[in-house]
Amino acid sequence: MNLSNFSKQQHILNIAEAVFVSHGFKNTTIRKITVEAKINTAMLHYYFESKERLFEAVLNRKIEILTSISQTITDDYDSVKGLKEAIKHLINNTIENKAFFRLLYAELLIGEAGKTKKKIRDFFCFNKHILREILERGMQNKVFKQIDAEIVIVSIFGTLIHSITKIEDRDDDVTKARIQAYFDTYFTSFLY
Numbered sequence: 268m269n270l271s272n273f274s275k276q277q278h279i280l281n282i283a284e285a286v287f288v289s290h291g292f293k294n295t296t297i298r299k300i301t302v303e304a305k306i307n308t309a310m311l312h313y314y315f316e317s318k319e320r321l322f323e324a325v326l327n328r329k330i331e332i333l334t335s336i337s338q339t340i341t342d343d344y345d346s347v348k349g350l351k352e353a354i355k356h357l358i359n360n361t362i363e364n365k366a367f368f369r370l371l372y373a374e375l376l377i378g379e380a381g382k383t384k385k386k387i388r389d390f391f392c393f394n395k396h397i398l399r400e401i402l403e404r405g406m407q408n409k410v411f412k413q414i415d416a417e418i419v420i421v422s423i424f425g426t427l428i429h430s431i432t433k434i435e436d437r438d439d440d441v442t443k444a445r446i447q448a449y450f451d452t453y454f455t456s457f458l459y
Contacts, residue, residue, distance in 0.1 A: 276314050279304050284325045288366040291373055292322055292383075323383055329367055330390045333360050346405030350454065353397055357427060358446050362439050365431045372428060395420050411458045422453070 282304040287295050297318055301308050315321040361368050375387050398420050405411035430446055 275306075275310070279306065279311060279314060279321070280325055280328055283321050284329065284367070287322060287325060288370050291370065292318075292378060295322075319383070323386070326371075326383060326386055329364070330386065333364070334390065334393060346401055346408060346410045347459070349401045350398075350405065350458075353401055354423070354450050355447070357394065357423065358443050358450075361427045361431060362443050362446075365439075368427075368431050372432075391424070395424070398423065405458075414458060419458070423450070426450070 279300070283295075283300050286300050286303055290299065295318065297308055297311060300318075300321070301311055304311070311321065315324055371387050371390070375384065375391075378384050378387075399416050402411060402414070402416040402419060406413055406416075426446060426449065430442060
């Protein structure tokens with residue numbers, strides 16, 4: 268394998284993400300990752316030092332990508348457009364990264380406390396914060412009815428969690444369309 272240092276790291280991160288997603292953090296071993304990546308243990312330790320650091324690097328890379336997409340929802344949007352864009356991004360991110368989100372939720376629920384769990388919690392709080400800002404701005408501007416923003420946010424995340432754990436559609440586009448249609452009806456009925 269003749270790769271640059273950056274490419275080697277990216278290769279290891281790609282393989283590690285797939286292995287962590289398949290087996291969870293607790294059931295993943297350095298050996299599983301090195302065998303899949305076709306590298307030796309020394310190389311993995313050279314770049315990442317430990318399984319914990321490798322897991323943090325996988326989370327940081329993916330969360331950075333997902334967070335940067337969420338940051339496209341700016342104050343320039345009116346509340347309705349901002350909410351629709353935020354929901355669209357959340358649906359797309361969640362469905363297109365189902366396995367990764369399953370891993371995040373599992374680690375959040377059963378993982379050990381520490382920096383990793385805090386990073387996952389901060390990621391979800393960031394997305395909740397965006398939604399809360401949009402909802403509060405909409406209520407303040409009388410675009411939305413007065414609602415309990417926290418309950419609406421719980422409904423949104425509950426639907427997304429359900430979509431990656433229970434919905435049987437194998438076609439991501441069908442799943443996205445179902446969820447979008449649900450939210451369109453939900454928001455029309457309860458928010459506008």
